[in-house]
Structure formats: structure tokens, C-alpha cells
Amino acid sequence: MKKILLLGAGRSSYSLIKYLLAHASKENWHITVGDFSIVSAQEKVANHPQGTAIQFDINNTELADNEISKTDIVISLLPPNLHFKAAQACLKFGKHLLTASYVSPEIKKMEAEVKEKGLLFLNEIGLDPGIDHLSAMQIIDKLKEKNAKIAAFRSYTGGLVAPEYDNNPWNYKFTWNPRNVVLAGRGTAKYIINGQYKYVPYHRLFKHLEEITLDGYGAFEGYPNRDSLAYREVYGIANIPTLLRGTLRKKDYCISWDAFVQLGMTDDSYVLENSENMTYREFTNSFLQYSQVYLVEEKLAHLLGINTDHPLIKKIAWLGLLGHEKIGLPRATPAAILQQLLERKWKLEEGDKDMIVMQHIFDYESVTGKKCTLTSSLVVKGENEQDTAMAKTVGLPLGIAAKLLLQGKIDLTGVLMPVHPQIYTPILQELEAYGIRFIEVEREVSQ
Amino acid sequence: MKKILLLGAGRSSYSLIKYLLAHASKENWHITVGDFSIVSAQEKVANHPQGTAIQFDINNTELADNEISKTDIVISLLPPNLHFKAAQACLKFGKHLLTASYVSPEIKKMEAEVKEKGLLFLNEIGLDPGIDHLSAMQIIDKLKEKNAKIAAFRSYTGGLVAPEYDNNPWNYKFTWNPRNVVLAGRGTAKYIINGQYKYVPYHRLFKHLEEITLDGYGAFEGYPNRDSLAYREVYGIANIPTLLRGTLRKKDYCISWDAFVQLGMTDDSYVLENSENMTYREFTNSFLQYSQVYLVEEKLAHLLGINTDHPLIKKIAWLGLLGHEKIGLPRATPAAILQQLLERKWKLEEGDKDMIVMQHIFDYESVTGKKCTLTSSLVVKGENEQDTAMAKTVGLPLGIAAKLLLQGKIDLTGVLMPVHPQIYTPILQELEAYGIRFIEVEREVSQ
Numbered sequence: 094m095k096k097i098l099l100l101g102a103g104r105s106s107y108s109l110i111k112y113l114l115a116h117a118s119k120e121n122w123h124i125t126v127g128d129f130s131i132v133s134a135q136e137k138v139a140n141h142p143q144g145t146a147i148q149f150d151i152n153n154t155e156l157a158d159n160e161i162s163k164t165d166i167v168i169s170l171l172p173p174n175l176h177f178k179a180a181q182a183c184l185k186f187g188k189h190l191l192t193a194s195y196v197s198p199e200i201k202k203m204e205a206e207v208k209e210k211g212l213l214f215l216n217e218i219g220l221d222p223g224i225d226h227l228s229a230m231q232i233i234d235k236l237k238e239k240n241a242k243i244a245a246f247r248s249y250t251g252g253l254v255a256p257e258y259d260n261n262p263w264n265y266k267f268t269w270n271p272r273n274v275v276l277a278g279r280g281t282a283k284y285i286i287n288g289q290y291k292y293v294p295y296h297r298l299f300k301h302l303e304e305i306t307l308d309g310y311g312a313f314e315g316y317p318n319r320d321s322l323a324y325r326e327v328y329g330i331a332n333i334p335t336l337l338r339g340t341l342r343k344k345d346y347c348i349s350w351d352a353f354v355q356l357g358m359t360d361d362s363y364v365l366e367n368s369e370n371m372t373y374r375e376f377t378n379s380f381l382q383y384s385q386v387y388l389v390e391e392k393l394a395h396l397l398g399i400n401t402d403h404p405l406i407k408k409i410a411w412l413g414l415l416g417h418e419k420i421g422l423p424r425a426t427p428a429a430i431l432q433q434l435l436e437r438k439w440k441l442e443e444g445d446k447d448m449i450v451m452q453h454i455f456d457y458e459s460v461t462g463k464k465c466t467l468t469s470s471l472v473v474k475g476e477n478e479q480d481t482a483m484a485k486t487v488g489l490p491l492g493i494a495a496k497l498l499l500q501g502k503i504d505l506t507g508v509l510m511p512v513h514p515q516i517y518t519p520i521l522q523e524l525e526a527y528g529i530r531f532i533e534v535e536r537e538v539s540q
Numbered sequence: 541m542k543k544i545l546l547l548g549a550g551r552s553s554y555s556l557i558k559y560l561l562a563h564a565s566k567e568n569w570h571i572t573v574g575d576f577s578i579v580s581a582q583e584k585v586a587n588h589p590q591g592t593a594i595q596f597d598i599n600n601t602e603l604a605d606n607e608i609s610k611t612d613i614v615i616s617l618l619p620p621n622l623h624f625k626a627a628q629a630c631l632k633f634g635k636h637l638l639t640a641s642y643v644s645p646e647i648k649k650m651e652a653e654v655k656e657k658g659l660l661f662l663n664e665i666g667l668d669p670g671i672d673h674l675s676a677m678q679i680i681d682k683l684k685e686k687n688a689k690i691a692a693f694r695s696y697t698g699g700l701v702a703p704e705y706d707n708n709p710w711n712y713k714f715t716w717n718p719r720n721v722v723l724a725g726r727g728t729a730k731y732i733i734n735g736q737y738k739y740v741p742y743h744r745l746f747k748h749l750e751e752i753t754l755d756g757y758g759a760f761e762g763y764p765n766r767d768s769l770a771y772r773e774v775y776g777i778a779n780i781p782t783l784l785r786g787t788l789r790k791k792d793y794c795i796s797w798d799a800f801v802q803l804g805m806t807d808d809s810y811v812l813e814n815s816e817n818m819t820y821r822e823f824t825n826s827f828l829q830y831s832q833v834y835l836v837e838e839k840l841a842h843l844l845g846i847n848t849d850h851p852l853i854k855k856i857a858w859l860g861l862l863g864h865e866k867i868g869l870p871r872a873t874p875a876a877i878l879q880q881l882l883e884r885k886w887k888l889e890e891g892d893k894d895m896i897v898m899q900h901i902f903d904y905e906s907v908t909g910k911k912c913t914l915t916s917s918l919v920v921k922g923e924n925e926q927d928t929a930m931a932k933t934v935g936l937p938l939g940i941a942a943k944l945l946l947q948g949k950i951d952l953t954g955v956l957m958p959v960h961p962q963i964y965t966p967i968l969q970e971l972e973a974y975g976i977r978f979i980e981v982e983r984e985v986s987q
Contacts, residue, residue: 286830292807292826354743357741427739
């Protein structure tokens with residue numbers, strides 16, 4: 094019997110645990126699910142005969158070492174900054190590790206030792222990063238095989254509410270970690286376009302948009318996501334003139350979100366004075382110039398360069414940021430205050446379904462000199478509040494990768510991303526059975 | 541004979557070393573000047589019979605321990621992030637420490653031990669922080685003595701080029717550490733106005749200005765500097781409704797500097813691709829949207845919301861940021877590239893003199909109910925390229941504090957700022973002999 098240890102039983106673990114338990118009997122697996130909250134773990138395992146729920150704390154070294162030493166493979170859904178602790182224990186006891194997070198510098202540093210011990214630490218095998226890599230690499234390798242010259246690659250992903258349930262003025266609800274949504278994009282986005290490097294500072298990120306349309310799903314917009322440049326090497330397209338990875342939102346979301354960025358409400362680096370007793374209106378006012386004359390609404394409109402009757406002011410008012418309700422959060426950062434408010438207002442309601450949208454756009458020149466555009470699009474909708482599109486698209490690639498690894502079908506070692514055919518081919522194939530299927534449209538560009 | 545160890549013999553040490561050596565004979569002192577570059581130290585000591593120049597490296601623990609163990613008092617002009625290493629050694633060997641830098645959290649943590657050992661770690665005893673504290677506290681204590689109610693305190697300081705030598709389109713030259721000027725203001729500025737807390741994110745800081753005039757010196761503008769709120773407690777004015785500390789520049793400087801902030805050129809957190817072979821024009825273009833149609837000048841004007849014939853575009857062009865010269869700096873951050881360029885263009889030329897401007901503005905209500913404004917202003921001009929206003933105003937408070945401490949005239953212990961009468965009274969008095977004198981103007985406000 095093979096043993097799988099899954100660390101973290103939060104919202105995004107549902108589909109993964111369901112997949113693992115569904116395969117446990119046939120594959121002869123035992124799955125141990127560890128979470129800080131044993132109740133979370135128990136809910137997910139639901140007394141499955143080949144599952145065990147345990148209380149787990151990665152900072153409890155004795156406990157962590159004991160559990161990791163007993164397993165064959167570790168899947169970490171811990172907060173990204175804690176993966177490296179799981180990785181250290183995996184290294185110590187010679188265990189494979191899978192995560193859906195970006196390769197951290199700490200884990201990258203373990204590369205030589207991981208290889209030496211014949212282990213695989215496979216990262217970025219969720220949705221974004223994850224399915225984006227799988228599907229992009231499949232296309233890149235196919236184009237390379239045909240000796241096509243890739244001129245441009247743009248890739249956008251968004252986790253959204255499904256259109257049928259999109260009923261608030263922001264056209265957005267939280268379908269994954271709200272904190273990550275509030276802090277998204279901090280730092281500088283980097284990409285390359287027609288050979289020119291572009292750097293977009295955070296305070297201009299949500300104005301730096303590309304329009305994306307998806308037949309049948311309407312108008313979206315994408316903003317550049319983190320460091321696209323690093324993926325030139327990862328994807329084996331070092332000399333591509335245009336490469337941009339971005340995040341997708343419904344049209345008009347970004348320019349509205351930008352109001353929070355301009356105000357300074359997404360800052361998580363300092364604590365506001367007296368945040369507990371402040372009202373949301375006072376919170377908003379604390380980012381605006383002092384005035385004995387102008388209302389908060391007027392100062393806000395002035396800052397944003399709009400009139401007070403602009404829809405954006407109404408959207409902000411709808412959230413309660415101009416109202417007199419008390420915040421009630423002691424020693425809170427601006428980002429924490431904003432997050433608490435948005436979690437109430439942007440909650441997925443009972444019955445709501447989420448939706449994942451991904452689109453890759455390749456410009457290439459064929460070996461015969463034809464200029465073509467290949468668009469590969471994915472839309473996944475959630476089944477229900479637990480088996481969400483997000484949980485499926487993050488969890489299933491992890492689950493399938495774990496299966497392939499335990500079946501001995503992956504013989505790669507090292508700290509890797511899923512850009513190898515022996516990983517992406519079977520995973521993309523199996524994902525189709527779960528309705529996760531890309532639609533490709535290829536057309537010649539008129540000269 | 542008392543021994544003084546001065547760490548760091550850079551540009552701002554000149555007036556301090558001159559002061560210490562001038563007093564060495566009468567006070568029976570020996571002054572050891574240590575710098576990473578022994579040549580710098582030797583130049584400053586100039587074979588003075590009571591001075592010694594040594595090569596010094598705070599990271600060489602053996603050397604540092606040896607020198608610090610032998611002295612009576614340490615004055616650290618090291619880079620601010622290295623003071624705590626000097627502080628650790630001072631604690632180990634029971635030595636007093638003086639610095640002109642903000643109290644760091646590391647040094648603040650040593651408070652109990654410093655007190656226990658009967659030592660004084662006196663920080664923020666330069667110009668800003670330094671003379672601002674001395675002079676502000678003298679006024680605050682005076683107003684408190686008169687039972688006046690202080691309603692507002694604003695304080696601005698600027699290190700500028702003297703008007704006679706102010707001959708470039710930016711009305712600014714470097715009179716101190718260029719890196720600090722380029723990175724100034726990163727983070728969030730915090731202050732309070734009429735009881736309302738205000739938080740200004742970096743990307744709006746240089747638009748968040750107050751106009752200041754100084755009779756005979758023209759128009760200035762000030763932007764809020766770091767965390768003013770913390771000084772309510774330091775100054776013993778916890779309930780003051782308005783407190784703002786700021787940085788002073790010539791009129792129009794800030795809105796021009798804001799162009800660099802908007803572009804993203806003051807970021808020091810990442811390295812640009814191929815920075816060595818890039819031209820300054822390409823550097824500027826890397827922060828602007830890609831276009832096959834518009835010129836860099838047009839895109840820049842668009843970003844800044846001005847026309848291409850606006851004086852700001854000319855100012856930016858004057859620096860060379862739109863030109864085709866190669867940068868030549870490998871693996872450089874945006875801030876490093878900007879700094880290198882500005883250091884050439886904003887250099888103090890031979891014969892140029894600098895100028896320090898400081899202004900405190902107090903609003904208070906007297907015990908009889910009269911509402912008054914008290915303005916206390918300081919202007920100091922440099923003597924020459926070495927005895928600059930900056931070197932004098934940073935160095936002399938340190939030198940005088942060292943003298944008072946060695947004469948036994950300061951009996952305070954702990955990690956302190958110079959807000960105590962036994963420190964500020966004699967230092968302000970002696971500074972007057974060096975032409976560092978505040979002019980107070982008090983007037984009743986008409987109701």
C-alpha cells in the first residue's frame with residue numbers, strides 16, 4: 094500500500110481529496126489528511142476506510158517529521174511561505190513533494206540535493222501556476238515540432254463568479270483566498286513585447302490592461318502578472334519577442350480596483366491608529382487630503398479624476414466604504430480592513446457557482462511563412478460550493494500528478510515545474526474526463 | 541585623556557572632525573577616526589597631533605571590538621543599518637554611543653541593558669533628525685511652561701543648494717547621500733491634522749504638498765516625511781490635534797520628481813534586464829506602454845497628463861533620460877540607474893555652496909485665550925565644498941553632545957533622542973556661535 098500525506102485541508106483541497114479517496118481502493122493507497130484544524134481534515138475524509146484525518150502543524154517538528162517519515166509522497170497545500178518546511182522534512186526522509194505554488198527561492202536552493210537523492214519536488218502543478226504551464230507547453234512543443242517560429246505568447250487566467258451568479262456591481266466574488274486577491278500584484282510586473290522589456294509598477298498595474306473576449310462569455314480584461322520574463326527559460330522560448338502572463342477579470346473590474354490602490358487601501362505593511370473604533374468612512378477619509386469644505390465623496394472623486402455621480406463612486410459606496418459603520422478590527426492594516434469588508438460583500442452565496450477562465454494566445458509563423466494566431470481557451474464552471482471550478486482546477490492536476498508518480502510513470506527528479514511531456518500529456522488527457530478541456534482556434538492572419 | 545572613536549569619515553564628517561580636533565587640546569581628547577578607506581580618515585585627521593586615522597570595518601569583529609574597547613565614547617557615522625553592530629560592541633564594553641540616525645528597532649531593543657549599564661545611546665542628534673528635535677523641544681517646553689495649549693505643530697527641513705548657485709532646471713543639487721534622495725519617501729507617510737489621521741502612499745507623496753515661504757529665500761514646498769505620529773509621544777504632546785514633519789524642496793521640485801515615482805524609476809527592489817547595454821531612452825521607454833505609433837516623449841507626456849512642450853518634459857530631457865547614451869551599469873536597479881545619472885547632473889560644482897532650511901510652525905492658544913502662530917526658521921549656508929551647511933548641521937550637534945557627555949554634563953542614560961533640556965539647551969546655545977541660529981516670529985491670529 095502506498096501512502097499519501099496531504100498537508101492542508103482548506104477550501105481548495107476538496108476536489109483533490111475527493112479524487113485521491115476515489116482512487117484509493119483501485120490504486121491501493123492510504124491517504125492521511127493533516128490540517129491545523131482536525132475538524133477540517135475530518136470533514137474532508139468523511140470516515141473513508143482508506144483515509145485518516147490528523148491534526149497537523151508544520152511548525153511542530155516532531156509531529157511533522159513523524160508523519161512525513163511514514164509516507165511515500167507529500168502534497169502540500171500549506172500557505173506558500175511554509176512549503177519549504179515540508180520540503181526540508183521531505184529531503185530529510187527522502188520523500189517526493191508536490192505543491193501548487195510558485196517555486197520559492199528556498200526550495201530552488203534544494204535542487205542539487207533533491208536530484209542527488211533521486212526525488213521529485215514538483216511545484217506549480219495547480220491551476221495558475223499549473224494548468225497554464227501544462228497547456229502552454231503542449232502547444233509550444235507542438236509548434237516547435239512543426240518548426241514554427243513563435244513570435245508572441247500571451248496567457249491570461251482568472252478565477253471568477255459564473256455569469257449566472259454575477260449579480261453585484263463589482264462583477265466579482267471571492268472564489269479563492271481573499272487575502273491573495275487583496276494583495277495581488279504588489280511589486281512590479283515584468284514582461285516583454287516586440288523585444289522591448291516593460292516594467293509596470295503596482296500603482297499603474299490596474300490601468301495597464303489588455304482586452305480579452307471569450308465567445309459566449311463576454312468582455313474581460315487582463316493585467317500583467319508578476320515576472321513573465323522568467324518563463325522564457327522555463328518554457329524553452331528564450332528568444333521570444335513577446336511574452337506576457339496575466340490575470341483576467343470581468344471588464345471594468347480593474348479600473349475600479351485601482352481606486353483602492355490609488356487610495357492606499359491595499360497596503361499590508363503598517364497598522365492604522367485606532368482602527369477598531371474608526372468608521373469605514375473615516376478609514377476612506379484617512380487616505381484623502383484634509384478639508385473643512387469638501388465631503389469625502391467629493392475628495393474621493395477628485396482623487397480618482399471623476400465626478401461624484403460616476404458609477405465607481407456608487408460601487409465604492411455599495412461596499413460601505415462611505416458609511417458610518419464601525420470597523421471593529423483592532424490594530425489592523427489597511428489591507429486587512431478592506432479584506433474584512435470585501436469578504437462580506439463579495440462572498441459566494443449559497444448556490445453560487447464559480448468559473449475559471451484561461452486563454453493562451455500564440456502568434457507564430459509556420460515553416461511555409463504563414464502568419465497565424467492560435468487561441469486556446471478553457472472555461473470551467475464549479476459543480477457546487479465545495480466542488481468549485483477553483484478546487485477542481487487546483488486540486489485535480491495535483492491528484493493526477495501524485496497518481497502518475499506513485500505508478501512510476503514519472504521518472505524525472507529535481508525541483509521542477511510541469512513543463513515536461515511525461516507530465517503534461519497524461520495530466521491534460523485525464524483532466525478532459527473532468528470537463529477541463531481547452532478549445533483551440535487557429536487562424537491565418539491577413540497580411 | 542579621554543578617547544573618542546569616530547566611525548565613518550565620509551562627506552558629512554568634515555565639520556564634526558574639525559570640531560573635535562579643534563577642541564582636542566583644551567579638552568584633553570584623543571580622536572581616532574576609522575573608515576573603510578584609511579585615506580578618507582587620514583585626509584580628515586590631517587596629521588593632527590591628537591588624532592589618529594585607522595582603517596576600520598565594523599564587520600571585522602576583532603578589529604571593531606579592539607577599537608571600541610579602548611575608547612570612552614563612540615560616534616557612529618556608519619550607514620544607518622550598521623549602527624546596531626557598533627551598538628552591540630558598545631554594550632559589550634560599556635561605552636556611550638552617539639549617532640545622527642533614527643533609532644532603529646534593533647537599538648531600541650537594547651534599551652533596558654543600556655540603562656542597566658549606565659550608558660547613553662543618544663540617537664537622532666544630527667540635523668534632521670537632530671536640530672529639529674532640539675529646537676522644537678525648546679519651543680514646546682517654553683509653551684508648556686506658559687501653559688499655552690499647542691494646537692498644531694508642523695516642521696519642515698530641506699538640504700538644498702544655496703540660491704546663488706541654484707542654476708539647473710531642477711533647482712536641486714545633491715548636498716548629501718544621493719541614494720537617500722533617490723529612495724526618499726518610500727513607504728507610507730503618516731500624520732495627523734485636526735484630529736484626523738492621514739496616510740499618504742508613496743505614489744501620491746510628491747503631490748501631497750504644503751507651500752512654505754521664507755522671507756528672502758522665496759517659495760518652497762514640503763511633503764510629509766515618514767511617521768510623524770510617533771513624535772507625539774517623543775515630544776510629550778500626545779494629544780496634539782495636528783502634527784506633521786516634512787521635507788522641504790524648492791517650489792516645483794516635488795511635482796517634477798513625482799514623474800520618476802510615476803514611471804517607477806525610484807524602485808530599488810529588482811534588476812533590469814540588460815541594463816548595461818540599454819540607452820537612457822530605452823530605460824525611460826521600459827516604463828511606458830508599448831506603441832508602434834507614439835514617441836517616448838508623447839507616451840511620457842500622456843502618462844504625466846501634460847503636453848509634450850510642458851517644462852517638465854524639458855527637465856527630464858535635460859537629464860538625458862530621453863537621449864541615446866548607453867547606461868553602462870550591469871545588473872542595475874531602476875533607482876541605481878537614476879542615481880548614477882543624477883549624480884552627474886546634480887553634482888555640487890566647485891565653488892557651489894549648499895543651504896539648510898528648517899521651519900517650525902506652531903499654532904497655540906495662550907493661557908489668556910489668544911490664538912497665536914509661532915514660526916521658528918533656520919537658514920544655514922555652507923562655507924565651502926567641505927564645510928558645507930549639511931556637514932555643519934549634522935556634525936556639530938554630534939560634536940557638542942560628545943563634549944557635554946565627556947564633561948559629565950549629561951547624566952541621562954538609555955536609548956534616547958535629544959529632547960531633554962540638559963541636551964538641547966547647551967547644544968542650541970553653542971550652535972549659535974557657528975551661525976546656526978533660529979529666528980522666531982510670533983503673531984496673534986485674527987479671529
